[in-house]
Amino acid sequence: MKDCLRLKEHYEAFVLGALEGEERAELDAHLARGCPVCTPGVAEARWVVAQLSHAAPDAEPPAALRARLMQRVAETKQLSVPQGEMSEEHGARFTIPFWAWAAAAAVVLFFAVTLWQARQFEEQLATVRSDYKRAQNEKDRLEAQRREMESILAVVAAPGTREVRLKGEGQSAPAVKAYWNEEQGVVLSAQKMPSLPTGRAFQLWVVPRKGNPLSAGVFQPDAAGNLLQLTRVEGSVGLKDAAALAITEEPAGGSPQPTSKPAWVGPII
Numbered sequence: 001m002k003d004c005l006r007l008k009e010h011y012e013a014f015v016l017g018a019l020e021g022e023e024r025a026e027l028d029a030h031l032a033r034g035c036p037v038c039t040p041g042v043a044e045a046r047w048v049v050a051q052l053s054h055a056a057p058d059a060e061p062p063a064a065l066r067a068r069l070m071q072r073v074a075e076t077k078q079l080s081v082p083q084g085e086m087s088e089e090h091g092a093r094f095t096i097p098f099w100a101w102a103a104a105a106a107v108v109l110f111f112a113v114t115l116w117q118a119r120q121f122e123e124q125l126a127t128v129r130s131d132y133k134r135a136q137n138e139k140d141r142l143e144a145q146r147r148e149m150e151s152i153l154a155v156v157a158a159p160g161t162r163e164v165r166l167k168g169e170g171q172s173a174p175a176v177k178a179y180w181n182e183e184q185g186v187v188l189s190a191q192k193m194p195s196l197p198t199g200r201a202f203q204l205w206v207v208p209r210k211g212n213p214l215s216a217g218v219f220q221p222d223a224a225g226n227l228l229q230l231t232r233v234e235g236s237v238g239l240k241d242a243a244a245l246a247i248t249e250e251p252a253g254g255s256p257q258p259t260s261k262p263a264w265v266g267p268i269i
């Protein structure tokens with residue numbers, strides 16, 4: 001038991017493979033006979049050393065271990081005797097501060113490597129995270145697009161849907177097709193739509209047989225001039241009450257009433 005207390009301070013050095021000489025032999029013997037103090041003690045030291053190699057980048061080595069190592073280094077230095085006075089047989093014993101330095105160096109090396117690995121890992125993790133986020137955003141975008149396309153197809157294919165053809169002002173204006181379903185909304189479809197100035201948008205109107213036009217949504221063709229969009233008619237005007245659909249150019253947010261002459265008009269027959 002008294003021996004165990006003395007051996008206790010060498011557990012870490014033993015685990016690091018830096019314990020030599022009599023103490024090494026003694027501790028080996030304790031472990032060989034399953035000493036109830038040294039066996040768990042060495043196991044714990046092994047765990048502590050293993051933790052050092054997995055520690056977080058900003059972790060400090062356990063203060064106790066570091067203090068013990070430093071103390072051990074200091075002691076060994078004091079014990080060292082000048083070369084001249086050293087006898088052959090004691091020489092081997094007193095001039096080996098190396099293990100302590102080796103142990104300290106091993107700990108420092110552990111941390112340097114661990115820190116480097118942790119940095120590498122952090123960088124890889126950041127890359128993986130941003131890739132994942134980008135993929136996730138793309139997936140969400142495609143999913144929204146798929147849902148939109150499904151709604152569009154549902155409107156076009158629904159039994160109660162009326163197809164309305166809107167003719168543009170002038171020869172070069174493309175025709176715009178509208179598919180109006182009273183429950184589901186209006187799908188607009190066109191190609192080669194003219195591009196709009198910044199801050200402007202097209203607005204679809206339902207022109208009733210009586211009263212003012214009702215907004216049926218603001219839209220913008222894509223950069224290539226393609227248009228395929230589902231909009232909703234505001235208010236409760238049905239096909240039978242509507243005289244025409246019309247499209248005007250308006251400020252990007254839309255207007256409560258048309259502010260320009262319609263660029264496309266399609267009568268509802």
Ligand SMILES: [Zn+2]
Pocket residue numbers: 003004007030035036037038039
């Ligand atoms: Zn023991």
